Amino acid sequence: MLAAQRQELILERIRSTGAVRVADLVESLAVSDMTVRRDLDALEARGALRKVHGGAVARARTEEPGFAAKSALQGDEKRAIARAVAGLVPPHAAVGLSGGTTTALVAEHLVDTPGLTVVTNSLPVAEVFHRAARPDRTVALTGGFRTPSDALVGPLALASIRGLNLDLLVLGVHGMQERAGFTTPNLLEAETDRALVEAAGTLVVAADHSKWGTVGISTIVHLDRCDVLVTDDGLAPRAREVLGERVGRLVLAGARAPQTEKEDPA
Template sequence: MSDNQNLLAEQRRALILDEVRRRGGVRVNELTRRLNVSDMTVRRDLDALARQGMVEKVHGGAVPVSEPSSHEPGFEAKSGLELSAKEDIAKAAARMAAPGGAIALAGGTTAFALAQQLLEVPDLTVVTNSVRVADVFYNAQRAAAGGAAPRAGAATVVLTGGVRTPSDTLVGPVADAAIRSLHFDVLFLGVHGISVEAGLSTPNLAEAETNRHFVRSARRVVVVADHTKWGTVGLSSFASLEDVDVLVTDRGLSAQAREEIAELPPELVVAGEPGDGTDL
């Protein structure tokens, strides 16, 4: 990786995290050679990843953090991770929302990034079970209106009721009943984990059931998930990859994962690469 000495810290840490997860652990001296940076730089990167809970530092290197499948990080804990990847994914996915369409937008930090891109799509009807996503539209409309009536073309936002999760998502019977009665052109769905064997999964049992209703109510399912979600498995699976029409991810996705996805139904869109639609 001769160009890695010029990588931004966030990009470099993403590469380190990918190596840790792929190999099950790395040593500092291996990373210094591979990334062509100093020992001190690698140690600072490992310190930053350890503070974020992404790796566990051990003598001479780092290993993956072992989390129970029922562990559910809060919104704030996830919001600072993979920021550039989520922004790229959001830009690519936003092109799949047609003006005047009825879309569903489930919870999560990638969906939150997508909501900010969808502000530019006119006349949307947005159904969401994410308090954070609803706030994106509400705050934008309030700022634009300045106390007046909503501007022409502003989205109509429907927030389901339900019980709030650590991810600020509303789930449970109330949310399920609302979603069952509706029909969406497109569902944009963030996930905790995605794999060939387990499909789409989450550590929250109630959220899994709510997501099942989202998937059943949508004509088209678009999963928005950065590369770190690949290979992660939560407590409860709620859909298979056969239920997914499009998977939008980022350039950090490994070659092995791309090969596995190529044999499955979802169309793969890699944000930031040619053909992701953002250059049109």
């Protein structure tokens, strides 16, 4: 096996579980201890992981790309996810939409849903509903400090959210991983997102397949808090297995009709 192949297998294991042990890699890859350590050195030099005693762990991300930069990534997948998520929102619901490029696309699919009450800390989401104003809809935008992802966070945002009761929250995330759950690189955004989650009866996470294995510095919620995860059909088989076991329902959106991996719990 070539070094590049070994290193990709190591990264896939870290994306899935968050950590690897040298001894386990020696056994599973059938190579020497020294070879594994050289692979870990190379991956650490690339910023792909962080070495620890006896192994390596996923590197927590603290950088936060801007909204425009993220909008250019996985466009087809995000649009498919947005269509599937919008189908989960019934008329006359009280719905929360967090910050994120995918949630902004969800908003575009909800503009004709009658009677919605929308709570959001996302400036782009609020702008979508503002451009398509309708008399039977109420939109509440929280206050707060603006993040690079054009979300409003901090004490003013928290004060706006606490005490609310939402039927459903559509949550955008920076990363998802078996150990860390759903994460973000922004500490204040994580706090605001957690308040939105606490206010919601049903949690729908909208995240394309590229988010799997990415670990932001702050966990919003763990996988088993998610009632419905809507992602795309580019999700790797191992990720499908893990998420199918941990979230309430896994929906894969793509060119075909959305696929349900696990039905709603009885």
